[in-house]
Amino acid sequence: MSLRHAILVLLQDQEASGYDLAREFANSIGLVWNATHQQIYLELGKLNDQSMVKYRHIPQDGKPDKKLYRITDEGRDELTRWLRKPAAPPRVRDAFMVKIAGGSMSDSATIIRELDDQTDLRRERLNTFEALAAKLNDTHQDRDLFTYLTLRRGILDQQTWLRWADEVRSALEKREEQASSVPTSV
Structure with a gap:
């Protein structure tokens, strides 16, 4: 599994900002996959460059614009392909x-x-x-x-x-x- 797939899973039903995704990592997908804010934002940039997600700007007073990301058809295709593939055994590092x-x-x-x-x-x-x-x-x-x-x-x-x-x-x-x-x- 990769961080990209975890992000695509979180975006499959609703759009979200990078901050929203980081919060979701803490509350849901974080049960099985950990990621820092920085890793999430870097991966969102890559996913956007590969047309797997798109974002829209939301203006905010006194703050930088918020970016709300949503999964694209290409992203759904990638997620579907990955979901159909057998998962590798988990690596344990404890x-x-x-x-x-x-x-x-x-x-x-x-x-x-x-x-x-x-x-x-x-x-x-x-x-x-x-x-x-x-x-x-x-x-x-x-x-x-x-x-x-x-x-x-x-x-x-x-x-x-x-x-x-x-x-x-x-x-x-x-x-x-x-x-x-x-x-x-x-």
């Missing part, structure tokens, strides 16, 4: 998991501190996903079925990670207990 894999070179207290930080982030993300899903459930889940299904995946991922974190904590605490009960030689 620095914390590498730290866990190398945990024998660290002390349990250091790992637990970082685990706690990661757990806080995951709980916050889970709360956000659950709130968004509840809002869709209450209002228009059928209309936004695919957004809802994406949120459900995010919810399940976070719940699973949190269960795994509990296992890690228990294992590390047991490791610490065993280390402290081993008599030291004189």
Whole structure:
């Protein structure tokens, strides 16, 4: 997947500014694809150059004109082509998991501190996903079925990670207990 496809997905139903797209990345597609404001604006420029999106200027008082982007027929064709193609397996890059894999070179207290930080982030993300899903459930889940299904995946991922974190904590605490009960030689 590329950023271009994520942007085209967001533009498939309505026009949006770069700022709107960045906000949507934070609230929906960001569950599965991260992008900075700068990356979004750069990609919008490329998509415009390739005639996959067009924009219109909206004058604003005291601010630069806003650009509202919309998908073109060429963009829809590209999105359709991409949607029909099998997805590549996701690449995983998780620095914390590498730290866990190398945990024998660290002390349990250091790992637990970082685990706690990661757990806080995951709980916050889970709360956000659950709130968004509840809002869709209450209002228009059928209309936004695919957004809802994406949120459900995010919810399940976070719940699973949190269960795994509990296992890690228990294992590390047991490791610490065993280390402290081993008599030291004189």
